[in-house]
Amino acid sequence: MAPINPRPWIKSAVLTAAFALSPLPGAAAPAVEKTGGPESCAECHLQEIEAWKLSTHFKTLNTMNRRPEAAAILAKLGLKDMKTAAQCTECHYTSELINGHSEVTAGVACESCHGAGADWIKIHGDYGQGFTKATEPAEHRTTRRATAIARGMLNPDNLYVVGANCYGCHILNDEKTANVGGHSPGSAGFELLSWSQGEVRHTILSHDNKANPVATPEHQRMLFVVGCILETEFGFRATARATEKAAYGIASARRADAARKLLAKIQALAPTPELAPIVALAQATGLRLNNAAELTAAADRIAALGSAFATHVTGDRLAGIDPLLPGAAQFKGTPYEVVAKPVVAKP
Numbered sequence: 001m002a003p004i005n006p007r008p009w010i011k012s013a014v015l016t017a018a019f020a021l022s023p024l025p026g027a028a029a030p031a032v033e034k035t036g037g038p039e040s041c042a043e044c045h046l047q048e049i050e051a052w053k054l055s056t057h058f059k060t061l062n063t064m065n066r067r068p069e070a071a072a073i074l075a076k077l078g079l080k081d082m083k084t085a086a087q088c089t090e091c092h093y094t095s096e097l098i099n100g101h102s103e104v105t106a107g108v109a110c111e112s113c114h115g116a117g118a119d120w121i122k123i124h125g126d127y128g129q130g131f132t133k134a135t136e137p138a139e140h141r142t143t144r145r146a147t148a149i150a151r152g153m154l155n156p157d158n159l160y161v162v163g164a165n166c167y168g169c170h171i172l173n174d175e176k177t178a179n180v181g182g183h184s185p186g187s188a189g190f191e192l193l194s195w196s197q198g199e200v201r202h203t204i205l206s207h208d209n210k211a212n213p214v215a216t217p218e219h220q221r222m223l224f225v226v227g228c229i230l231e232t233e234f235g236f237r238a239t240a241r242a243t244e245k246a247a248y249g250i251a252s253a254r255r256a257d258a259a260r261k262l263l264a265k266i267q268a269l270a271p272t273p274e275l276a277p278i279v280a281l282a283q284a285t286g287l288r289l290n291n292a293a294e295l296t297a298a299a300d301r302i303a304a305l306g307s308a309f310a311t312h313v314t315g316d317r318l319a320g321i322d323p324l325l326p327g328a329a330q331f332k333g334t335p336y337e338v339v340a341k342p343v344v345a346k347p
Helices: 008-012 045-052 056-066 068-077 086-092 112-113 137-149 160-170 174-178 190-198 217-241 248-267 275-286 292-312 317-326
Strands: 094-098 099-104
Touching: 008 190, 045 056, 045 068, 045 190, 056 068, 056 099, 099 112, 112 160, 160 292, 174 248, 190 217, 217 248, 217 275, 217 292, 217 317, 248 275, 248 317, 275 292
Parallel strands: none
Antiparallel strands: 094 099
């Protein structure tokens, strides 16, 4: 079975003039022929790589396929190896093209979230002849980032664009894998804020390699609301794929319904004109079997509105939702701590 891309139009999407309005991403695995693996990022992002090595995303390469529950799912689906089955590799691993064949080379890695890098990684790290990251002219930076995004880098300045890749895997996109294989229809308790501020946190580069701090209150609010919009979108897509009243369809509809109710609560506590049409559309859409056309159309519209929300809304406008936010005790896993280099006195 080929990986399912819930946003097929991304293949031909064109970057708009403003890089903040980059195309919405597909949630399928990065193109194997354009994937360079985490080593292609390590030269410039050494501490981010060290943070990744402590995460479940990294460890899944050698642990996931050894779990008894994984073996049970494979057996029920008539599959033999997680590392060769597309249903498994598109979310649990990073694959590269080696000697003409797709081979798993890492767990969930850099390009799983930021896009396959072959077409943009050199541009991404080119600050201009004679310049460094600190001295790069503003115009060059804008052009560099826009070009990298146009060539496949998922826009780091738009939470919706990057977060979509999280939900593309944490909400299962294959009904059979759940109903027949017994795989969970989605990661229990997955929520963008709490899961991004724990072990996967790597906000090192943006802070001059001096710390790996938790997101600011304003950014936490944005992560929470954007995650809720994504939960609604991908819940609608999953419900649209359901063909029978079984575990996958029931769980997906319940998850989407809970998300849209939370969106309504968010809008009541911190109303914004950008969220209002999302709430209205989500509430008006029928969460039921055999309603794929309406659900998919609504999900497509929510995706566009969600990306616009992430572009135009700032966290200072969302202070009213603070009672809803998960606290540090709910962050998933322990974040990587940057160890300060000792100061050596000059003789």
